[in-house]
Amino acid sequence: MRRFSTSRIGAAIVASLFALPACTTQAKDSPYFGKVEAPQGQVLRYISGSEPESLDPHVSTGQPEARIYLALFEGLTDYHPVTGQTIPAIAERWEANADNTEFTFYLRHNAKWSNGDAITARDFVWSVRRGLSPALASRSAYLAYYIQGAKEYNEGKARAEDVGVVAVDDYTVRIRLATPVPYLATLVSHQMFKLVPRKAIEAHGDAWTEPQNIVTCGPFKVKVRRPYDRLIVVRDPNYWDAAAVKLDEITFYPVEDQMTQMNLYKAGEVDAVYNHTVPYAWVDEMRHLKDYMDKPENAIEYYMLNTKKAPTNDIRVRRAFNMAIDKNALAVYRRVVKPLTAFTPEGIFPGYPQPTGDAFDPPRAKQLLADAGYRDAAGTYDPSKFPVSEMEISYNTTEANRQTAEFVQAQWKQNLQLTVPIKNIEWKTFLDSRAKLQYKGAARAGWVGDYMDPYTFLDLFSTEFGDNGTGWSPPEFVAMLREANTAHDPAKRYALLARAEAFLLAAQPVIPLYTAATDWLKKPYVKGMYANPLTLHPWKFVYIEHDRSKWDLDDPPASTN
16 A cells, blocks of 8 residues: 655654644635745645656656656657647757658757766667567557557567668657658657667666666756655756756655645645646635636546457447446536546547537446346346446546546446446556456546647557557557548548547447546746646746745636737
């Protein structure tokens, strides 16, 4: 069982956890939640979520890790702090050919590793090959499958040298694609494409991420790592844009329990928390507070269904379990979300003709189960015939995930007369078992778009591997995605993507639940940190403002010109 270590956090925080009641009682004259006193200097204390699976950006695919990677590693491009759109990083500029099948990136000449070594185009080439290597088995490798030879190499059918990423010279990278990818510059902001240090990895193997061995290329470098306690990073003077980095230090705390997070924040012991952390019961009281962040998010919550194992290998069963959930009621229960029947988030992509999936319909759900053979002699649905022992709702351990699982469990009991067990699993184990389809029935999933395009959601099913987790990836669907990306007209491309999404919804390998909102807290003295649609914060832009007259007096905007 995970614990929040008190080895260095001190008696004051421990005392605060016992002294503060688990409620939202708030002074009526205060526009903020809890203590508001800026820490001395440029030091940020941030709750980042679960204990990171790894500090290796090619290994982990979760949000807790992504938040940390933005401090330690960089790629050719990065995320805008406000909009989440693409901005230059190690590449200062780029250009594409006429049909978006070849991109050329021009690297900065002053980019360096934390040990002072120069970063060159060969570092990027080696990093991509390493991320694709069959031996590493990265769950993010599929994101690079658009590159010529990448899929074949990842599957052990080609050489690393066949991958279409080449160093033209020390500061020029050329990427050749197997299919047009108009959003490539946005895609390479993802952690799969972050540069990793060849010398350190070859010298130390899996131990290269240990504090004494790790070499980084982001605005910060590792100072202290205490698993299940804290990760402290400090400003790296070798970073190419070090003069623009204002924070001297960030402490990432791996805390999952919502009540603990809220009490630490209220006591002023941390300055911000990650998204989806305010307890449901508190939201109505928190909405008016000026440190409450509530903006639409490029993210969805859904359940994967194991399409390779009975009973969810039957499409009728999958559709029935989807129809038996009242998603409007779930959204009311969650307070800060919108009900979702599609697989792409609602209201994020202007002009996208988003399709809809099946609506809440318990009678139809029961009929589908009867059609699937779970019926009595008269042909009427009989819940006693259903193998409920072969169904579970698996979820990674957080309070929010537990509450959603219990809601869905209650829905299936009420509408299908089936009591499906729920099972919580630690994050690291959960990711691996889900990817290998070692779960029964349904497994919790959430997806935050890797870039601002519907394709980042639909592409999960372009392969059976990676973060798919369902086993569903028919050739017809993959062909639809490829056709969409050959369209030069944006409206036509959106229409083709919507057709592919409708095909996905008809097959029901997933149960969409809701479109997320950001739902987190940030002290007003923390500047440069926005409720952007990706809920990923480029830490180089964040700083502590000690002049109270310049504090944020409201939730910073989600977008700006």
